[in-house]
Amino acid sequence: MADSVKPDLTSLSTTAPSQAPPNPVPETSPSQSLPIRDSNSAKQPAQSEKGSSKPKDAPAASSTGGDGASDKPLTPAQLKAKAKAEKAARRAKEKADRDGGAGAAGGSAPDAGSQQSRPPNTPKKDVASGGASQKGPKGAPPRRGSGPVTQASAAEPKKKKEDKSVSVFSHLYGQQRRTTVNGAAKEVHPAVLALGLQLRDYVVCGSSARCVATLLAFKRVIESYTTPLGTSLARHLTTHLSHQISYLSTCRPLAVSQGNAIRALKLAIAGIDPSTPESSAKATLCDFIDNFIREKITVADQVIAGSAVEKIENGDVIVTFAGSNIVKQTLLQAHKEGKRFRVSIIDSRPLFEGKSLARALANAGLDVQYSLVHAISHAIKDATKVFLGAHGMTSNGRLYSRVGTALVAMSAKERAGGVEVPVIVCCETIKFSDRVALDSIVVNEIADADELVPANPPQQVTGLPDPAAFTTPPVEPKKGGKGASAAPTADTSASTRTPSPSPLANWKDTPHLQLLNIMYDVTPAEYVDMVITEMGSLPPSAVPIVHRMSTNI
Amino acid sequence: MPSTSPALTPGLSSFLKSLKSNPIDTSIENLISLLKRRQICHSRSCATATAYLLRSVVSLCRTSESSKLIERVQSVGRRLMAAQPREMVVGNIVRRVLGLIRDEAEDDRDAEFALSESESQPQTPRAFDDASLPLDRDSLALGAERSTRPPLTSMFSLLSHPEPEASLPSTPGSQSPGGHYSGNNFTKDLRAEVLEGINEIIDELGQVDEQISNYALEHIHSNEIILTHTSSTTVQKFLLRAATKRKFTVVHAESYPNNHEVTHATVSGTRPDDDELLSFESFQKPLIAHGITVILIPDSAVFALMSRVNKVILGTHSVLANGGLVAAAGTRVIARAAKVHQTPVVVVSGVYKLSPVYPFDFDSLIEYGDASKVLPYEDGDLVEKIDVQNPLYDYVPAELVDLYITNLGGHAPSYLYRIVSDHYRKEDISF
Numbered sequence: 001m002a003d004s005v006k007p008d009l010t011s012l013s014t015t016a017p018s019q020a021p022p023n024p025v026p027e028t029s030p031s032q033s034l035p036i037r038d039s040n041s042a043k044q045p046a047q048s049e050k051g052s053s054k055p056k057d058a059p060a061a062s063s064t065g066g067d068g069a070s071d072k073p074l075t076p077a078q079l080k081a082k083a084k085a086e087k088a089a090r091r092a093k094e095k096a097d098r099d100g101g102a103g104a105a106g107g108s109a110p111d112a113g114s115q116q117s118r119p120p121n122t123p124k125k126d127v128a129s130g131g132a133s134q135k136g137p138k139g140a141p142p143r144r145g146s147g148p149v150t151q152a153s154a155a156e157p158k159k160k161k162e163d164k165s166v167s168v169f170s171h172l173y174g175q176q177r178r179t180t181v182n183g184a185a186k187e188v189h190p191a192v193l194a195l196g197l198q199l200r201d202y203v204v205c206g207s208s209a210r211c212v213a214t215l216l217a218f219k220r221v222i223e224s225y226t227t228p229l230g231t232s233l234a235r236h237l238t239t240h241l242s243h244q245i246s247y248l249s250t251c252r253p254l255a256v257s258q259g260n261a262i263r264a265l266k267l268a269i270a271g272i273d274p275s276t277p278e279s280s281a282k283a284t285l286c287d288f289i290d291n292f293i294r295e296k297i298t299v300a301d302q303v304i305a306g307s308a309v310e311k312i313e314n315g316d317v318i319v320t321f322a323g324s325n326i327v328k329q330t331l332l333q334a335h336k337e338g339k340r341f342r343v344s345i346i347d348s349r350p351l352f353e354g355k356s357l358a359r360a361l362a363n364a365g366l367d368v369q370y371s372l373v374h375a376i377s378h379a380i381k382d383a384t385k386v387f388l389g390a391h392g393m394t395s396n397g398r399l400y401s402r403v404g405t406a407l408v409a410m411s412a413k414e415r416a417g418g419v420e421v422p423v424i425v426c427c428e429t430i431k432f433s434d435r436v437a438l439d440s441i442v443v444n445e446i447a448d449a450d451e452l453v454p455a456n457p458p459q460q461v462t463g464l465p466d467p468a469a470f471t472t473p474p475v476e477p478k479k480g481g482k483g484a485s486a487a488p489t490a491d492t493s494a495s496t497r498t499p500s501p502s503p504l505a506n507w508k509d510t511p512h513l514q515l516l517n518i519m520y521d522v523t524p525a526e527y528v529d530m531v532i533t534e535m536g537s538l539p540p541s542a543v544p545i546v547h548r549m550s551t552n553i
Numbered sequence: 554m555p556s557t558s559p560a561l562t563p564g565l566s567s568f569l570k571s572l573k574s575n576p577i578d579t580s581i582e583n584l585i586s587l588l589k590r591r592q593i594c595h596s597r598s599c600a601t602a603t604a605y606l607l608r609s610v611v612s613l614c615r616t617s618e619s620s621k622l623i624e625r626v627q628s629v630g631r632r633l634m635a636a637q638p639r640e641m642v643v644g645n646i647v648r649r650v651l652g653l654i655r656d657e658a659e660d661d662r663d664a665e666f667a668l669s670e671s672e673s674q675p676q677t678p679r680a681f682d683d684a685s686l687p688l689d690r691d692s693l694a695l696g697a698e699r700s701t702r703p704p705l706t707s708m709f710s711l712l713s714h715p716e717p718e719a720s721l722p723s724t725p726g727s728q729s730p731g732g733h734y735s736g737n738n739f740t741k742d743l744r745a746e747v748l749e750g751i752n753e754i755i756d757e758l759g760q761v762d763e764q765i766s767n768y769a770l771e772h773i774h775s776n777e778i779i780l781t782h783t784s785s786t787t788v789q790k791f792l793l794r795a796a797t798k799r800k801f802t803v804v805h806a807e808s809y810p811n812n813h814e815v816t817h818a819t820v821s822g823t824r825p826d827d828d829e830l831l832s833f834e835s836f837q838k839p840l841i842a843h844g845i846t847v848i849l850i851p852d853s854a855v856f857a858l859m860s861r862v863n864k865v866i867l868g869t870h871s872v873l874a875n876g877g878l879v880a881a882a883g884t885r886v887i888a889r890a891a892k893v894h895q896t897p898v899v900v901v902s903g904v905y906k907l908s909p910v911y912p913f914d915f916d917s918l919i920e921y922g923d924a925s926k927v928l929p930y931e932d933g934d935l936v937e938k939i940d941v942q943n944p945l946y947d948y949v950p951a952e953l954v955d956l957y958i959t960n961l962g963g964h965a966p967s968y969l970y971r972i973v974s975d976h977y978r979k980e981d982i983s984f
Binding site: 166168348349355358362363367368369370371372373374375376378402403404406410411414439440441444452454502503504507510511512513515516518520521522 | 840847848861932
């Protein structure tokens with residue numbers, strides 16, 4: 001939808017100085033000027049490393065503040081040093097892999113060396129070095145170029161300043177999402193490359209969808225795989241896959257279901273007798289993948305929808321949060337079976353996944369009510385059931401799902417008058433995890449905070465000049481360029497009078513301002529009454545048992 | 554909703570400007586239409602506009618009797634409240650002005666009662682002397698330098714005291730000349746005192762945030778993590794006051810879709826020059842300028858972060874006598890999440906937001922807003938098929954609130970009824 005508006009905006013931007021699109025482009029450059037320019041000019045990577053590591057040190061020290069300082073002095077220092085060494089080694093390996101793949105091997109070998117030799121490598125700096133290493137030998141220029149292109153979706157991950165990571169979640173900032181396919185190892189199959197970008201841009205979104213897409217991509221990888229001489233398929237294919245996996249995880253952290261599927265696949269590969277001929281082994285694996293998808297997801301979804309439909313009665317008001325595929329399937333099936341009920345969808349920023357669910361249900365003729373997170377207490381008022389999808393279930397019975405789910409479940413349990421609304425979670429067993437989490441901070445995924453910056457205001461739809469533009473002094477184009485960190489208040493009157501650029505547009509230059517965009521939250525087990533899986537309907541406490549059963553087969 | 558060009562949009566400041574030049578009836582109509590069109594919509598703006606309007610009403614009301622004044626204020630007040638019944642501050646201000654008039658009337662009555670008590674002994678014999686009474690009254694009044702004393706005998710005072718309004722019109726004909734004369738004096742005085750009282754209310758509205766923020770240091774301590782919601786000025790000032798002495802972290806939920814733009818502007822320090830707010834806080838530095846880390850989160854992440862939050866500080870739209878409050882949509886889940894995590898919830902609110910009304914139907918308090926904010930025009934095809942809801946307010950029950958901080962200090966929610974009875978008279982609660 002943003003794309004369709006885009007031409008208007010850019011054409012407009014020449015007349016009205018207050019447009020959103022032109023701003024971010026110059027705005028990024030001052031904020032990142034140091035590292036980018038360094039790595040830009042540095043065809044000699046050693047210099048780039050030196051240049052970028054220096055500014056890294058200072059902010060890291062200042063931003064991590066308490067954590068870093070408290071950790072350093074005592075014996076943990078040794079631990080830390082060890083961790084650093086490990087990390088450096090790992091990174092060097094990755095780097096070597098990548099360099100080997102990227103073809104520009106000549107220039108990057110010393111790069112890896114310098115990285116390895118660089119001892120100070122706290123988790124914080126990891127962010128930056130991850131970003132730097134991602135750029136690879138000639139990463140920066142195309143990245144810059146790709147900026148405006150992906151800007152339409154407002155999902156362009158920018159390099160984070162150290163300062164901007166929320167300290168409570170600092171353990172989750174470890175990895176900067178990949179922006180391009182640049183620097184990917186040569187082993188990475190094109191299908192996986194494409195999938196990585198789709199995952200990153202939420203084109204493929206949702207735990208099951210990601211799992212299926214990954215498996216299908218891996219199937220193509222296996223189909224086009226030939227065992228190198230001197231090794232066996234069972235041994236080499238696993239490492240070959242792990243390149244694909246590590247690439248995928250740089251695009252977006254792997255989902256619980258993806259992890260489980262990969263584990264199962266690796267187990268299947270390991271179980272192949274080395275003496276089997278390659279073609280039949282590949283056929284076996286492809287069959288395995290097909291079966292796995294069918295068993296764990298396709299049929300499982302049908303079974304779950306079938307038993308969830310039984311829970312829906314005529315006259316129900318069903319509240320759901322965001323867009324879960326399995327919930328959609330359930331509701332559509334119940335509608336098909338002639339049950340009469342109302343659906344209330346609660347949606348949230350920034351992904352608005354509920355919108356597509358609302359569209360699908362409305363097109364099927366269901367009675368749909370749509371509201372955002374702020375209206376939970378109103379939506380839940382006349383609810384009779386809450387259906388939730390899951391990203392995963394932790395071993396302590398907690399529901400790990402799109403951020404906001406916990407609020408819905410909690411509201412369902414707090415209704416005045418003591419009437420509690422049953423909360424039903426639809427979840428395939430492949431989403432069960434052996435991890436435990438007490439709160440949403442232990443396990444989570446940090447998405448790019450720029451997604452929270454409102455992209456383009458709806459006023460622009462008509463393409464008419466914005467009336468407010470007349471009242472605006474033409475300070476606007478300068479504002480982005482000069483990097484308003486020096487005097488943010490000076491620009492305020494100009495930037496807010498026109499609704500076009502969000503006040504957050506240059507939040508990265510605003511000191512002490514942080515944006516946090518987490519993807520998931522953890523719903524306490526006591527808010528969940530029932531988990532419907534393909535193995536039956538369980539209480540949340542049964543999750544670890546079922547997980548053991550389903551993985552031990 | 555935020556006025557894009559303050560010069561063109563009518564609002565509080567344009568209303569206040571026009572108040573002096575326009576005839577009073579025009580001003581009343583003006584305010585009614587402003588309220589109806591939501592062009593004045595913040596609680597404090599509504600309260601200020603109402604107070605200024607009532608001041609003009611009272612000062613222009615050439616009536617001689619407090620009952621007439623009360624009637625006049627009541628009729629204006631009713632119309633204002635009918636214009637926007639969910640802005641309960643309008644009713645609150647009207648009630649307070651009514652209470653002022655009644656108080657002043659009663660004070661005068663008391664004073665005069667006391668006076669007549671003290672002077673009644675010599676008077677009593679002459680009280681039935683019709684002819685001499687007015688003269689005596691005049692000379693006595695002049696001599697005592699008390700102009701407020703009506704020519705009533707002690708017996709009349711006794712009878713009239715319980716029913717002050719009724720007594721004046723029902724003064725017996727024989728005493729009407731004297732009664733009229735001193736009554737005139739008395740209302741002039743009364744009006745001046747009422748006007749003074751209204752000015753005090755206006756002053757209070759201007760200072761209320763400062764007064765509330767004086768309590769900030771008691772409640773916010775170093776290294777705390779404070780969660781707040783929407784861009785309430787009261788909360789911002791509260792936090793700013795604490796920020797002058799302490800370092801803490803603020804987690805700010807953005808309250809999408811109704812107030813996120815202002816919230817974004819607040820956290821990034823680019824406060825919009827909304828003309829209604831201009832006079833109050835346009836020169837305020839943002840929290841981040843004080844070195845306070847502000848973390849902006851979407852509303853959905855409240856539960857996830859609540860386990861790390863030390864205190865939730867909320868602004869409100871209005872407070873009800875039972876300790877519950879009507880606040881921006883999304884507040885209830887935040888308060889509930891805080892309760893679940895045993896995090897204290899502090900509500901900062903001026904006393905003027907405290908409404909004596911106890912509505913039994915809470916749904917009637919909730920206003921629904923623009924659906925296009927939830928589902929933008931790009932998704933127009935959906936709008937026809939689905940029911941989009943955008944409530945503006947939430948009712949938060951009293952049990953979810955741990956503490957109220959008003960300009961009078963901190964109170965438990967259960968104590969609010971007492972403040973209500975201090976500020977409003979019970980005959981005004983439903984007028």
